[in-house]
Amino acid sequence: MLEVQTSPRDGASRIGQAEHDDTLLARNSRIAPGASIVVRIRRQSNGGDRYDTFNVPYRKWMRVLDALNWIAENAATDLAYRWICGSKMCGTCAVRMNGREVLACWEAVEPEMTIEPLRNLPVIRDLVVDRTPFENKVARLEPWIERPDAYTGFPEPLSHKQMKDASKALDCIGCMCCYSACPVIGLGDLTDFAGPAPLVQLGQTALDPRNSPVKVARSLALTGIFNCVSCYKCEEVCPAAIPIVSRVIEPLKAKAAQLLPEHARHSRALRRIIAERGRVDPGALVLRVQGLRAFGRLPRIIRLLLRGKINPLRTLFGTKTTAAEPARRLLGREVSQ
């Protein structure tokens, strides 16, 4: 029986995990009942911004939410935080704990915790953020199904395979952990990237085979999806364990490449270069994607030339390699449009 290569617990790719208690079990068992935990909370209201520190008595299996509830009941009755279900369903209690996005209702406390509101959304007070920018983005993307043909009646002939990616997106509880963790969203208006959470909301219907390609194209055109840097920060913090990059953003990129080829210039140019040459010369990629705009970086081009890092002849004409023939055979055909 062949197996997926996962990282063995004692393998080199997991160095650091044991000494940092980086497993769920270790995180849940690092404090003894009766001990006291130190909780620093960022408090923001009416222009004020400070950290308050609280000592909270630890109870077995204590969650971040339990600590916040204890503080609100015993030490700071004016603490603003949000929660409804307490069981990883409503998605309202997300905060940053020691620099990591977590659901307060689902995360074990740590001996020393700094709790902050999510990033990339305006703070209303303390740990409560304003979700309006996210909601406006989602509404603009029109996350619904428009059928190209008339409804044929129930049941519709849908297979699990056809819905495999959309069904992952449907696990989203809208907690905004990914939106807070995304480094591109953290750069504000620098790009038009919609961000992981709005893309997951869109993926629920855009990856549904019943949706009209015209409608999906209209939505995708507003997402700036090719500005995703594939850093997997969103996947790392998703409490619903949605493979956001591989099962939502990449399938949406594939749709965008089909429906809006001009948006996928970078990806398409890379594919063409591999198909022609087998390997990618980064200079050739930049030249094909940017055209003459690439020469706007003349000082860098000169620096790279002087260091022997780029070779204009290789960039323009390629070099003969034994990788070219197999690549041409395997990728020669353009991806079907």
Place this chain on the structure above:
Amino acid sequence: MRFAYYPGCSARSTCAELNVATHRVAQRLGLDLLQLESATCTGARELRAIDPAGFYTLNVRILALAEREQLPLMTICNTCTLNLLDAHAAFVSDEKLSHAINGTLAEEKLKYSGRTKISHFLWVLYENIGEARLRELVTNPLTGLTVAAFYGCHITRPPLRYGFVDSRNNAALERLAEILGCRPIDYSGRTECCGFHTAAHDEKVAIKLTGQHILSAKTGGARAMVTPCPLCHTVLDGFQREIESDLGQELGVPVLHLPQLVGLALGLSPEELNLDRHVVATAEIARIAGKNGAMNAAE
């Protein structure tokens, strides 16, 4: 110890010094590398999104080339490593896909049965050389070099592949830096993203993101950075002048490829490791390595 060796595209073009350094260091470590000459690009991030079938076929072909030689596969690029791990996972989990790929590879008389072990150079150091042997091989400890390890993304995320609840807990590079005699620092950018994967169409994201990381490393006292990924290196080193302009301040932080840092500690010279091929001057690192080398020789 023999490995099929996959350098990837960057190490054969803009980061050719990485390939040179890897071969020289491998020789010192007793690693026999069989470079897979006909191996193609793994497709970076772009191919896997727009042409999954092509992506899987290219990557499984690389795994099949290694399997034909009955050798484990060593990589030196984060993204190539993750691509190969992902392709392997898809191959062994989807019988229809594996059958289709092997059908295509049969034209070249290649077949993959799913047995190639994929390992990045960083992991090879621990798993195949071992910490004890590595310590013995360090003839020129880099004492006095305060170094900021920059992991990048694809060697520590996604959690599905690497198993970290919090990828910041990865400590492989810092532990290695200590073995080599350096003093690793803690800083906010360690496992953050360099933005390389969107830089070909718009480099402003890479410039902004990486600016934060280099600045945090410099503020933390780093005299150099080290990375296991040539794509990160391209941004950290190749874009550093533009990053300085964007920040409005000088950085001048030299950035080493991981095999270069290892090579210096193993007694290879900066010239042998092509340290002069970097955009940001590496003279300070060469000076520290040279001074320590001279002191060791005197002893």
